[in-house]
Amino acid sequence: MLSFNKEFSLEITSDLQEIMQNAKSKVKEEMDSERVGYYKLPKTSLVMVEEAKALELEHIKQIVIIGIGGSSLGIKAIDSILRPITPHAKEVLFFENSDPITISSTMDKINKDEACFFIISKSGSTIETTSIFKTIVDRFELELDDAKNIFAITDDGSSLSEFANHHNIVQFNIPHNVGGRFSVLSAVGVVPLQVAGYDMAKVLAGGDDFLDSFFDDKEEHLLRKAAFVYANFKKLSINVVFSYSDCLDNLTKWYVQLWGESLGKIDKNAQNVGVTPIGIIGAVDQHSFLQLIIEGPRDKTITFINIEDFSNNLKVPDITLKHIEKTNFINGQTFSVLINEQCKATMQSVIESGVEADSITLDEISERNVGAMIIYYELLTSLVGAMFDINTYNQPGVELGKTILYKNLGNN
Amino acid sequence: MLSFNKEFSLEITSDLQEIMQNAKSKVKEEMDSERVGYYKLPKTSLVMVEEAKALELEHIKQIVIIGIGGSSLGIKAIDSILRPITPHAKEVLFFENSDPITISSTMDKINKDEACFFIISKSGSTIETTSIFKTIVDRFELELDDAKNIFAITDDGSSLSEFANHHNIVQFNIPHNVGGRFSVLSAVGVVPLQVAGYDMAKVLAGGDDFLDSFFDDKEEHLLRKAAFVYANFKKLSINVVFSYSDCLDNLTKWYVQLWGESLGKIDKNAQNVGVTPIGIIGAVDQHSFLQLIIEGPRDKTITFINIEDFSNNLKVPDITLKHIEKTNFINGQTFSVLINEQCKATMQSVIESGVEADSITLDEISERNVGAMIIYYELLTSLVGAMFDINTYNQPGVELGKTILYKNLGNN
Numbered sequence: 001m002l003s004f005n006k007e008f009s010l011e012i013t014s015d016l017q018e019i020m021q022n023a024k025s026k027v028k029e030e031m032d033s034e035r036v037g038y039y040k041l042p043k044t045s046l047v048m049v050e051e052a053k054a055l056e057l058e059h060i061k062q063i064v065i066i067g068i069g070g071s072s073l074g075i076k077a078i079d080s081i082l083r084p085i086t087p088h089a090k091e092v093l094f095f096e097n098s099d100p101i102t103i104s105s106t107m108d109k110i111n112k113d114e115a116c117f118f119i120i121s122k123s124g125s126t127i128e129t130t131s132i133f134k135t136i137v138d139r140f141e142l143e144l145d146d147a148k149n150i151f152a153i154t155d156d157g158s159s160l161s162e163f164a165n166h167h168n169i170v171q172f173n174i175p176h177n178v179g180g181r182f183s184v185l186s187a188v189g190v191v192p193l194q195v196a197g198y199d200m201a202k203v204l205a206g207g208d209d210f211l212d213s214f215f216d217d218k219e220e221h222l223l224r225k226a227a228f229v230y231a232n233f234k235k236l237s238i239n240v241v242f243s244y245s246d247c248l249d250n251l252t253k254w255y256v257q258l259w260g261e262s263l264g265k266i267d268k269n270a271q272n273v274g275v276t277p278i279g280i281i282g283a284v285d286q287h288s289f290l291q292l293i294i295e296g297p298r299d300k301t302i303t304f305i306n307i308e309d310f311s312n313n314l315k316v317p318d319i320t321l322k323h324i325e326k327t328n329f330i331n332g333q334t335f336s337v338l339i340n341e342q343c344k345a346t347m348q349s350v351i352e353s354g355v356e357a358d359s360i361t362l363d364e365i366s367e368r369n370v371g372a373m374i375i376y377y378e379l380l381t382s383l384v385g386a387m388f389d390i391n392t393y394n395q396p397g398v399e400l401g402k403t404i405l406y407k408n409l410g411n412n
Numbered sequence: 413m414l415s416f417n418k419e420f421s422l423e424i425t426s427d428l429q430e431i432m433q434n435a436k437s438k439v440k441e442e443m444d445s446e447r448v449g450y451y452k453l454p455k456t457s458l459v460m461v462e463e464a465k466a467l468e469l470e471h472i473k474q475i476v477i478i479g480i481g482g483s484s485l486g487i488k489a490i491d492s493i494l495r496p497i498t499p500h501a502k503e504v505l506f507f508e509n510s511d512p513i514t515i516s517s518t519m520d521k522i523n524k525d526e527a528c529f530f531i532i533s534k535s536g537s538t539i540e541t542t543s544i545f546k547t548i549v550d551r552f553e554l555e556l557d558d559a560k561n562i563f564a565i566t567d568d569g570s571s572l573s574e575f576a577n578h579h580n581i582v583q584f585n586i587p588h589n590v591g592g593r594f595s596v597l598s599a600v601g602v603v604p605l606q607v608a609g610y611d612m613a614k615v616l617a618g619g620d621d622f623l624d625s626f627f628d629d630k631e632e633h634l635l636r637k638a639a640f641v642y643a644n645f646k647k648l649s650i651n652v653v654f655s656y657s658d659c660l661d662n663l664t665k666w667y668v669q670l671w672g673e674s675l676g677k678i679d680k681n682a683q684n685v686g687v688t689p690i691g692i693i694g695a696v697d698q699h700s701f702l703q704l705i706i707e708g709p710r711d712k713t714i715t716f717i718n719i720e721d722f723s724n725n726l727k728v729p730d731i732t733l734k735h736i737e738k739t740n741f742i743n744g745q746t747f748s749v750l751i752n753e754q755c756k757a758t759m760q761s762v763i764e765s766g767v768e769a770d771s772i773t774l775d776e777i778s779e780r781n782v783g784a785m786i787i788y789y790e791l792l793t794s795l796v797g798a799m800f801d802i803n804t805y806n807q808p809g810v811e812l813g814k815t816i817l818y819k820n821l822g823n824n
Contacts, residue, residue: 068695068696068699069696069699069700070699073700084513084517096696097658097693097694097695097696097751098695098747098750098751098754099656099657099658099659099695099722099747099751100722100724100725100726100746100747100748100751101496101657101658101659101722101724102658103726103747104724104726105496124736125736125738125739127739127742127750128695130733130736130738130739131728131739131742131747131750133733134728134729134731134733134743135726135727135728135729135747137729137731137733138729138731144733159735159736159738160735160736162734162735163733163734163735163736166734166735167734181700233709234709237649237709237711238650238688244511245511245513246509246511246513246514247511247513253700256700256701257699257700257701260700260701260703260704260708261700261701261703261704263704263708264703264704264705264706264707264708264709265703265707265708266707272707272708272709272710273708273709274704274707274708274709276650276688276690276704276708276709276711276712278688278690281509282509283480283509283510283511283540284480284481284508284509286810286813287480287481287482287669287810288481288485288593288665288668288669288672288673289668289669289672289673290809290810290813291672291673291676291677291807291808291809291810292672292673292675292676292686292688292809293676293809294676294809294810294812295676295677295678295684295686295808295809296672296675296676296677296684296685296686296688297645297646297649297676297684297685297686297688298684299649299688300688310511310512310513312512312513312516313512314512314515314516314547315547316543316546316547317546317547317549317550319546319549319550321542321545321546321549321556321575322574322575322578322579323571323572323574323575323578324536324537324542324571324572324575326537326542326571327537327539327542327543329818329821329822330539330543330821331546333821334512335510335511335512335515335543335547336512338510338539338543339509339510339511339512341817341820341821342510342813342817344816344820345813345814345816345817345820346813346817348813348816349812349813349816350813352812353809353812395703396703396707397702397703397704397705397706397707397765398698398699398702398703398706400706400761400764400765401698401702401754401757401758401760401761401762402757404756404757404760404761405753405754405757405758406741408753408756408757409741409742409745409753410741
């Protein structure tokens with residue numbers, strides 16, 4: 001279960017009330033008209049869970065993901081959070097970047113006979129993904145025709161889909177109305193993570209429940225948060241997500257893409273809108289970023305995320321070291337208590353310094369909570385996008401760089 | 413060698429010229445008066461290299477670092493960059509966070525008989541560090557008296573220093589005039605990384621050369637960059653460091669602390685100053701953050717960092733996969749060419765979109781370049797701090813959270 005005990009301090013004017021209701025209607029319309037597809041994934045992707053099981057890949061020991069951006073960040077996020085509670089989970093290797101050092105060292109970890117390969121690209125022609133896939137095919141001499149260890153996840157009709165058809169490679173399709181950064185609960189995340197040993201039906205159920213709860217008007221805090229972000233975006237131009245567990249690091253990276261690409265847009269009045277997302281990790285980043293939050297420019301809101309029960313009873317031992325007795329007061333307590341108290345104290349210090357903060361608490365690390373967190377952030381993004389009156393689901397700004405790259409490399 | 417081919421477009425008024433000269437004088441005064449100590453480290457830390465060698469720890473296979481913030485980020489940064497060119501480097505394990513899951517899983521990797529332990533804390537009483545150290549002492553039943561596998565790195569006279577004296581544990585001291593986030597070229601970074609197998613004398617030499625070059629007036633671009641940041645900090649309140657190699661990820665995290673904690677301050681006019689640092693990695697984050705840079709609010713400057721020669725000849729194989737021929741134009745090229753062309757194209761697209769960008773190119777991955785990068789960012793930070801007329805070297809904003817934590821945990 002997620003709880004939201006602290007909210008940003010929003011003053012709801014009648015204008016804002018109207019904007020909030022319009023945003024909610026727009027989101028509902030996006031869902032009902034199926035113009036935007038992610039809302040249906042918690043239900044429709046259950047079939048993907050079954051299809052993943054039907055692959056009968058129990059003998060496989062390594063899941064190799066070849067994908068970038070929306071085709072990797074969500075998978076990494078779920079893998080990182082659920083691994084501590086899923087001891088039997090299989091190794092998942094990620095090929096994201098065109099960095100030759102990383103590609104080489106990750107390839108060295110592959111045991112071809114125990115691995116299966118997921119090539120994931122919505123468009124089917126992502127240059128990093130296709131180049132790395134070819135490198136892997138070459139290095140491991142993968143047989144393509146009727147391959148039993150290669151799977152494609154892509155849009156129906158894409159070049160990658162046609163490639164899979166040509167070689168009789170099993171493919172899973174991403175609905176056309178689901179954008180890359182909203183696709184983690186589609187085949188993109190569900191199939192490889194189910195194969196890796198995670199219970200993806202529970203992740204979907206957690207997402208579905210949160211979605212229902214929102215449309216049953218039981219998560220009005222979400223609408224208030226969106227309104228706060230929208231109403232203050234010029235002054236409070238940065239949202240820092242301060243997560244108190246290393247396992248949430250990749251979730252914050254997924255959030256950065258979701259938030260940054262969806263909301264960083266030129267609006268209908270040719271105005272550059274958006275809020276810059278930053279993900280940091282507590283308690284570590286209390287030692288790097290907190291000073292800036294407290295004393296630096298007042299351009300940030302801070303969202304604290306913590307996990308109440310780590311299911312880990314590691315304690316600070318009750319021993320005294322001569323001369324370093326000052327921190328003995330924590331002796332005998334669990335680290336779980338320490339990190340949660342650090343979160344609480346830091347949040348209090350931030351608020352007392354006059355910085356806006358809100359909080360999300362996961363009662364435990366669980367599949368359902370991961371699903372709920374994903375839908376929470378997706379809904380929030382859609383709501384803020386609706387208030388900005390922008391297209392939340394495209395990314396026109398990245399095209400110019402691609403055009404220049406293709407031109408410079410002689411592919412006019 | 414570092415090269416700086418693209419700069420921010422600064423218009424130097426006579427006022428700004430004066431501010432630049434004053435900042436340079438102030439930095440020189442900080443150095444000459446020894447009020448600030450990091451400037452001398454490239455020379456004075458050579459003795460630490462020799463002391464590390466004298467430990468004769470060749471038989472050791474694991475270096476365990478127990479430290480947080482300034483006591484870990486710089487070590488991680490150098491370890492990550494130099495590992496690809498240092499095949500014989502020993503494993504380095506980091507204990508930073510009070511997260512029980514990470515502490516448990518990192519402890520599981522330790523082989524006590526092949527490990528040496530560095531406990532690093534400038535003040536000597538960092539709660540995460542002391543608590544984790546006690547946990548490790550307890551779990552591995554470490555003998556403290558005359559320990560040959562435990563080393564302390566701390567300020568002379570700190571509680572940790574006294575602890576080391578009490579048990580006759582070897583200690584290395586951080587000069588009092590060197591702050592934690594400026595300490596990577598002190599014993600903090602030099603001793604454990606030399607023991608790990610890195611050639612720290614070369615890192616120091618690279619830093620020293622860049623420092624000399626700056627004070628010989630050969631790096632005036634640095635002064636211009638500081639002036640640009642200072643003059644535009646209200647409008648361009650975010651600096652994004654976009655590094656095109658995974659191995660630079662931890663360097664950007666070190667930069668975030670350096671920049672954020674040093675410059676995020678309340679100035680003499682009670683104004684909140686500072687620039688928010690963000691580190692992202694290319695080409696990956698072209699798929700997550702670029703849209704926001706290009707179309708979002710115009711509050712960012714972008715610093716592109718790339719590595720010309722990766723010393724890695726991995727190529728995209730010259731093969732054609734049916735239906736995914738679109739990216740064949742990269743066939744036969746190295747990934748090194750691909751990622752550098754991606755950097756170039758993205759920088760061009762950013763500039764054409766009207767966003768301010770500058771660039772730093774490392775000709776290769778080398779010890780000298782790492783040392784130069786560290787001094788580059790430290791000098792830049794000191795210069796901007798001098799222009800803001802703030803205390804660049806303290807962090808008063810983090811005290812409140814500590815006080816609240818101590819109070820809440822019953823240690824009034």
